[in-house]
Amino acid sequence: MPTLLVAFWMALAGARASTVFVVVGVIAGLEYLLGWPAVAYSRARRILRVEFAPAGVPASLRLVRAARPDDWLPVDTLREVRLTHEVVEPYEGDRKPTVSTLALELVLRGGRERLAPLPFGGDPQRLADALEALLGPAGVVVELRTERSTRPRPLSNSGWTSGGSASVGSAGG
Numbered sequence: 597m598p599t600l601l602v603a604f605w606m607a608l609a610g611a612r613a614s615t616v617f618v619v620v621g622v623i624a625g626l627e628y629l630l631g632w633p634a635v636a637y638s639r640a641r642r643i644l645r646v647e648f649a650p651a652g653v654p655a656s657l658r659l660v661r662a663a664r665p666d667d668w669l670p671v672d673t674l675r676e677v678r679l680t681h682e683v684v685e686p687y688e689g690d691r692k693p694t695v696s697t698l699a700l701e702l703v704l705r706g707g708r709e710r711l712a713p714l715p716f717g718g719d720p721q722r723l724a725d726a727l728e729a730l731l732g733p734a735g736v737v738v739e740l741r742t743e744r745s746t747r748p749r750p751l752s753n754s755g756w757t758s759g760g761s762a763s764v765g766s767a768g769g
Contacts, residue, residue, distance in 0.1 A: 599623045643711050646702065653733060659702075659709060669704075671734045676703035677727055681720040681742045682713060687749050695747075698723075 599620055606616045648654035648671070656668040660683045669739035678701040698716035702709045726739035731738060 599627065603761065624753065643709060646700075646711075648730065650677065654730065663714065668722065671731070671736070673705045674702060674731065674734070674736050675705060676737045677701070677731065678703065679720060679724055679727075679738070679740045680713075683744045685744065685746050687746050690747060690749075 602623060603616050603620050606619060607612070607613075611619075624700075640661065641660050642662045644662060646657060647660060648657050649668070654671050657664045657671050657674060658668045661709070680699040682697045682699070683694060686692050695712035696716050698720060699713040700711040711722045720740055720742065724738050728738040
């Protein structure tokens with residue numbers, strides 16, 4: 597967007613088209629060079645899963661990220677697990693199915709980590725109960741929140757109605 601604004605103002609100021617194209621090219625190149633490391637870093641930091649060890653009564657946990665797993669942490673660094681189950685239901689007459697996603701937020705002693713909402717087809721209460729059974733002895737609170745909404749109806753693009761055809765210069769005679 598800033599690139600388009602610069603190009604617009606340069607054109608209004610009377611700059612030649614070749615100059616505008618060169619400046620826009622340089623700006624776009626800089627945006628690319630500065631933008632891709634930020635995108636790569638955010639993707640590398642994305643959490644893929646949480647591992648607990650040992651399996652029965654976990655004493656430690658680690659976050660497995662896209663780049664590499666974090667170090668193991670004592671399970672008591674985990675204060676709370678928040679599950680947000682979001683259900684978006686179709687409006688009356690909508691043919692699209694209900695969409696269900698689940699977001700997982702871990703409240704750690706040093707901050708918060710969030711797994712982005714992921715498609716979810718299971719029973720969130722069953723997952724919350726399993727996490728409570730696994731982490732409850734360590735004093736970790738597990739909270740499940742379900743948010744329901746209805747998908748909004750699409751807005752029509754204009755006041756025009758469809759159903760006919762017209763062409764310029766036709767008299768229909």
